[in-house]
Amino acid sequence: MEPLVNKIITRFVSNQTEQIDDLIAVERKIRIFVNDEEIISLSASPIYLKELIIGFLMTEGILKGDWCPEKISIEENERETNVKVSLEGFISLEGKTITSGCMASVSFLNDLKSTIQDELRIDTERLFKLFKDFQLRSDLYRTTGCMHAAALAERDEILFIAEDVGRHNAVDKVIGWGLLNKITFKGKIMLVSGRISSEMVLKVAKWKIPIIVSRAAPTSLAIEIGEKCGLTIIGFLRGNRFNVYSHSQRLIK
Amino acid sequence: MEPLVNKIITRFVSNQTEQIDDLIAVERKIRIFVNDEEIISLSASPIYLKELIIGFLMTEGILKGDWCPEKISIEENERETNVKVSLEGFISLEGKTITSGCMASVSFLNDLKSTIQDELRIDTERLFKLFKDFQLRSDLYRTTGCMHAAALAERDEILFIAEDVGRHNAVDKVIGWGLLNKITFKGKIMLVSGRISSEMVLKVAKWKIPIIVSRAAPTSLAIEIGEKCGLTIIGFLRGNRFNVYSHSQRLIK
Structure with missing residues (x-):
């Protein structure tokens, strides 16, 4: 799916109008399923979806350790994109609230003990x-x-x-x-x-x-x-x- | 609490540096409790908190109908702000996932039948x-x-x-x-x-x-x-x- 879509819109300049063909950013619902359990839906551009899912799930700590990209499948329909991840040993998250964006975990902040020791200059x-x-x-x-x-x-x-x-x-x-x-x-x-x-x-x-x-x-x-x-x-x-x-x-x- | 805070930072211009006193936007964890049950935490500027809480809870459909602003109390400590709402007849949300920002509900989108009929020009x-x-x-x-x-x-x-x-x-x-x-x-x-x-x-x-x-x-x-x-x-x-x-x-x- 393309990240941009063409659309005819109305442009007003002072009090003149014209119809123009504009490029709009596609926003898509991405529903994430792990072993058929829906764990979250994200609102995202429909490109680099594997990267998005791996980055999101690993950073949130929902996936840990090694995993195989081939265990991720992506299905699209008219309205939304479903990303399915199959994993052995995955513990169900039922009843647990998973959040994304705008809501950093306070507990992580309190627990933040590790420091970045990197010699980069x-x-x-x-x-x-x-x-x-x-x-x-x-x-x-x-x-x-x-x-x-x-x-x-x-x-x-x-x-x-x-x-x-x-x-x-x-x-x-x-x-x-x-x-x-x-x-x-x-x-x-x-x-x-x-x-x-x-x-x-x-x-x-x-x-x-x-x-x-x-x-x-x-x-x-x-x-x-x-x-x-x-x-x-x-x-x-x-x-x-x-x-x-x-x-x-x-x-x- | 003020929405801005002063902080001394280092400014680089080309390869010169200077220490300047800058104004930074305060980001604060706002934890929302309804009848002592924590239902969500937001990351927000610490101003107009009652407006934020009422707008958020009513728009998400967590609060419905009439309510009394005096039933909202705000407590601040060094790390975070707790907003407590006491409500009669509130149904516990335990186990239900409440989301905010970046994650519009797909079901709402499918159910969106009502149209805005407004004569405003x-x-x-x-x-x-x-x-x-x-x-x-x-x-x-x-x-x-x-x-x-x-x-x-x-x-x-x-x-x-x-x-x-x-x-x-x-x-x-x-x-x-x-x-x-x-x-x-x-x-x-x-x-x-x-x-x-x-x-x-x-x-x-x-x-x-x-x-x-x-x-x-x-x-x-x-x-x-x-x-x-x-x-x-x-x-x-x-x-x-x-x-x-x-x-x-x-x-x-």
């Missing part, structure tokens, strides 16, 4: 170059103004970019891609187009990615978590400037 | 003026670049503006304000700063508000719902132009 010129490349390559974002982008990068290059109508989904897809391709997250950088909330930081911290960079701002709780767990949070990267909100030791001039 | 000049006023008055949004704003308006004036680190929360606050003040939603307009997802449209459609306006774009699913339920969706309102994605009959030149 990056100089400002490399960072500006990486982020410029990220923005140039976020095609859907630029086309529709209605998508978010996230990317996994090394110091010198971007490894993978994902886009989605949901901020958190884009990050889940990037993490899922890393897991599916057995990429180590050590020494990597997460680039994101949107604001940095606590949920976003918890996802990145879970995989011990040492740096997150955005063109937007972090929230107070995101900074608190970043400080506590050793994550470098960089925001408002625009042109040749940015702000560092936590663990600035990883930046070199 | 608005001319483009009034709309431009309303939205300009909305943007000028979204103080926290402009100060931090990390907040979303939503407002309830009549044709000629804005009635109430709410801001929040979460897009959906800002809309819930506006709806909660309307409910608390016994404002009819007939003939009203919802103004929002962020993208229009299906979740956003479902919230507005639930209360039969006939027009939603944003400076950003809607998703495909938001438009589908808008068309089906008689909601006028206006996006990309910038300067003297905008796009209409559904039910353009409410616009007059």
Whole structure:
């Protein structure tokens, strides 16, 4: 399924109107079943679905350890997309509330003892170059103004970019891609187009990615978590400037 | 509690650094208890909490009918804010999954039979003026670049503006304000700063508000719902132009 769809809309300029053919971001209901038990539905762009599901389920701790991508099947009908995962030894979640987006777990925050010990250092010129490349390559974002982008990068290059109508989904897809391709997250950088909330930081911290960079701002709780767990949070990267909100030791001039 | 907090951060411009005193948007865990049963936690800005809780619980259908604002109490500690609602006749939700944000209910979408029949018409000049006023008055949004704003308006004036680190929360606050003040939603307009997802449209459609306006774009699913339920969706309102994605009959030149 395509992530964009054409649609005739009405454009008003001052008090003139015209019909134009516009590109709209597709938002799709993605229902996730594990061993035929529906565990959650997400609202997402219908691309990189395996990456989304693996990234989401592994980050939330619903799937653990090794798994086989071939045990994931995707079925689409007119209204929604069903992703089915078959797993041996999966414990039913019946009655347990699974949440996503906008609702980081408070208990995880209290339990956040592990710190990110990563020797990665990056100089400002490399960072500006990486982020410029990220923005140039976020095609859907630029086309529709209605998508978010996230990317996994090394110091010198971007490894993978994902886009989605949901901020958190884009990050889940990037993490899922890393897991599916057995990429180590050590020494990597997460680039994101949107604001940095606590949920976003918890996802990145879970995989011990040492740096997150955005063109937007972090929230107070995101900074608190970043400080506590050793994550470098960089925001408002625009042109040749940015702000560092936590663990600035990883930046070199 | 204040919605903004001061923090010393490091600003890099080219390869120069300076310490600056920055304003950060406060993100707070809000745990909601009904008759001492915790039903959900939201991540939100700590302002207009009663409006948030009433708007959220009523829109989700967890609370129904009449209620008394004095039955809501708010307790804050260092880490989180607990909102307690005491209700007679409330049925326990134990075991039922309650979701918020990013996850509109598919069943609601299938059941969406009611259409918004509202005679509201608005001319483009009034709309431009309303939205300009909305943007000028979204103080926290402009100060931090990390907040979303939503407002309830009549044709000629804005009635109430709410801001929040979460897009959906800002809309819930506006709806909660309307409910608390016994404002009819007939003939009203919802103004929002962020993208229009299906979740956003479902919230507005639930209360039969006939027009939603944003400076950003809607998703495909938001438009589908808008068309089906008689909601006028206006996006990309910038300067003297905008796009209409559904039910353009409410616009007059």
